[in-house]
Amino acid sequence: MESIDFAARRAAFRKLHESGCFMLPNPWDPGSARALQQLGFKALATTSSGFAWSRAHADNAMGVEAVLAHCRAIVTATGLPVNADFEDGHARDLGELADNVRRCIDTGVAGLSIEDATGDAARPLYEFDEAVARMRAARAAIDASGQDVMLVGRAECFLVGHPDPLGESLRRLCAYAEAGADCLYAPGLRTSEQVEAVVRAVAPKPVNVLVGYAAPFTQADLAKLGVRRISVGGALAGAAWGGFLRAAQGLAEGRFDGFADNATHAELNGLF
DSSP states (O other): OTTOOHHHHHHHHHHHTSSSOEEEOOOSSHHHHHHHHHTTOSOEEOOHHHHHHHTTOOTTOOOHHHHHHHHHHHHHHSSSOEEEEOTTTTOSSHHHHHHHHHHHHHTTOSEEEEEOBOSOTTSOBOOHHHHHHHHHHHHHHHHHHTOOOEEEEEOOTTTTTOSSHHHHHHHHHHHHHHTTOSEEEOTTOOSHHHHHHHHHHHTTSOEEEEOOSOOSSOHHHHHHTTOOEEEOTTHHHHHHHHHHHHHHHHHHTTOOGGGTTOOOHHHHHHHO
8 A cells, every 4th residue: 555656546537537538437346446457447436335245235234444445455456546435424423424534535545425315214315404514524524634535426316216306416416516526426317318417517527427227328428418427336246246146046957058158267367
């Protein structure tokens, strides 16, 4: 860790957000991170779901200590900038939130996201004023660190079933931008009209779009809408688990055809 030039990684990460549209894939362990670097990606992001599944837990079930260790593992696995999926900062109290953000910065990440989902089905989103205060607290913690770490503000309205997901996302994302978020993100956008509305509302700040399904559009299409970066959340982990489960089901039925599309032993050894 001491030999890593974090400042250079963070500067490179910020530069990626200035123009164009880049892909920000989400590895779930050091091996998948290294493979993505070998494929030529310029930056990576952690995935709370992919990491949790790799530890036999559901999404949002990992404690802050495990998440910080995971961030550090992904950061040291490659030479690329890493954006941390830091969920809600793993704290309700603003002081504890700020402390966790500082600890996340210490793992070497180039960016981190703070979302407004509570994990409580009865009250799925932090109230508006509290959510904005939490973004300000994260911003202050980053500024106090003296490190050029990007803050990503996430509005989870689409994912928690808000009755007006786009309208409330726009209200929150604009407030998060004002509170100091460098990049804005509303997971769950599906239409070009929704994407355009978010890009327009928070301009000139960059927007992240999540694509975790077999979408009928391309990176170039999203670039034309003004999107700066595209992440895939747990979708790569889901693809890996899908292949594993299909092959394992074949074994359970006495078949071996599930191995037909495997990477070879030599290919994987060469990769690493």
